[in-house]
Amino acid sequence: xSAANDPWTxxxxxxxxxxxxxxxxxxxxxxxxxxxxxxxxxxxHDTCTHGQASLSEGFIIEEQLIECPLHQGSFDIRSGQAVGxxxxxxxxxxxxxxxxxxxxxxx
Numbered sequence: 001x002s003a004a005n006d007p008w009t010x011x012x013x014x015x016x017x018x019x020x021x022x023x024x025x026x027x028x029x030x031x032x033x034x035x036x037x038x039x040x041x042x043x044x045h046d047t048c049t050h051g052q053a054s055l056s057e058g059f060i061i062e063e064q065l066i067e068c069p070l071h072q073g074s075f076d077i078r079s080g081q082a083v084g085x086x087x088x089x090x091x092x093x094x095x096x097x098x099x100x101x102x103x104x105x106x107x
């Protein structure tokens with residue numbers, strides 16, 4: 001894990017996040033969904049704001065959206081904005097840093 005004065009926290013290894021897939025991790029006592037989109041690692045809160053479903057069980061569509069597995073609403077992975085009904089409220093997006101194959105998040 002990271003040092004006390006370092007705002008970045010190690011949460012996973014890049015190899016743990018499937019290509020064009022997702023991985024749920026716990027960060028700051030919250031479920032977070034990591035995404036591997038074309039080799040880029042991104043992160044959002046893992047819980048859909050509409051149906052309380054785990055987005056890490058959803059599907060990446062159009063290489064920029066995550067589709068909720070419960071009601072097929074969708075969110076923009078980069079901005080967190082709800083872009084497909086029935087989802088209306090955005091999800092939180094987390095800053096991501098990758099160093100030497102390790103994924104770090106910051107609040």
